Amino acid sequence: MAGSDDRWIPDRRRAERRQQERRSGVDRRIEDRGRPEGEGRKGGDRRKADRRSGRDRRDETAWRAVEIEQASETPLDDSALLAAAVDAREFARAMFSKFKVGAALETRRGAVITGCNVENATYGLTMCAERVALYKALSEGKDLQFTRIAIVADTDDPTPPCGSCRQLLWEYCGDIEVILANLSEVKRRMRLSDLLPLPFDARLLG
Numbered sequence: 001m002a003g004s005d006d007r008w009i010p011d012r013r014r015a016e017r018r019q020q021e022r023r024s025g026v027d028r029r030i031e032d033r034g035r036p037e038g039e040g041r042k043g044g045d046r047r048k049a050d051r052r053s054g055r056d057r058r059d060e061t062a063w064r065a066v067e068i069e070q071a072s073e074t075p076l077d078d079s080a081l082l083a084a085a086v087d088a089r090e091f092a093r094a095m096f097s098k099f100k101v102g103a104a105l106e107t108r109r110g111a112v113i114t115g116c117n118v119e120n121a122t123y124g125l126t127m128c129a130e131r132v133a134l135y136k137a138l139s140e141g142k143d144l145q146f147t148r149i150a151i152v153a154d155t156d157d158p159t160p161p162c163g164s165c166r167q168l169l170w171e172y173c174g175d176i177e178v179i180l181a182n183l184s185e186v187k188r189r190m191r192l193s194d195l196l197p198l199p200f201d202a203r204l205l206g
Contacts, residue, residue, distance in 0.1 A: 088114035
């Protein structure tokens with residue numbers, strides 16, 4: 001029997017070596033506390049430095065994603081951008097609400113992507129003009145830096161984008177200019193940050 005036990009000695013020795021090499025988390029923390037200041041577990045230090053507090057993440061100056069001063073390299077005048085939105089509005093599928101909206105999204109290079117609202121009998125699946133224009137631009141993927149959007153409806157008062165559109169425009173366009181108009185004149189100009197002053201975006205996810 002003694003001879004049979006000897007066969008397992010190498011296995012036991014290997015197991016003992018592995019156990020010695022495998023230090024517990026407590027052992028590592030104790031060792032870190034004994035290191036000179038400035039040394040330690042650098043990965044943890046980096047994560048701690050990168051993790052901002054809730055106050056830092058909500059600093060209003062951090063929300064400025066696109067400055068209007070960095071305008072389109074080949075900007076359109078308002079009349080051309082608004083005309084594109086007016087034309088897009090004619091294609092609106094608004095058979096239920098009869099409320100037609102057109103949108104024209106301008107890229108930094110001066111390209112214009114248009115959209116109109118598309119309604120559905122279930123109502124909940126209706127897509128706004130602003131999101132149609134944005135999704136078209138994203139799906140083409142050629143120029144994804146946006147400077148402004150024009151939104152046109154046949155109303156006396158300005159027709160701002162809904163909450164869902166504001167969230168998506170912020171996510172993909174940043175703090176762009178929003179031009180609200182009817183079929184004859186501009187009613188109001190705003191920054192997206194005025195419409196969505198405290199947005200939720202990826203920076204709040206850590």
